Amino acid sequence: MEQTKNTQATLPLTFQQRIAATLAAALLGTFLVYGVGLANSDTMHNAAHDGRHAFAFPCH
Numbered sequence: 001m002e003q004t005k006n007t008q009a010t011l012p013l014t015f016q017q018r019i020a021a022t023l024a025a026a027l028l029g030t031f032l033v034y035g036v037g038l039a040n041s042d043t044m045h046n047a048a049h050d051g052r053h054a055f056a057f058p059c060h
Contacts, residue, residue: 032048032051033048033051033052033055033057036048
């Protein structure tokens, strides 16, 4: 019976790449909470409604 070795390749990130990824995630999160959460569109508002209440973010 032949055994296979499971290896996983990782790419080291530089400090600047980590900062860029962190800022991108923060901007996306901010848009989801504020941009979609406070939108006038009923569809977007309702989609974000439960998430905002889960984080104690008032909307009414």
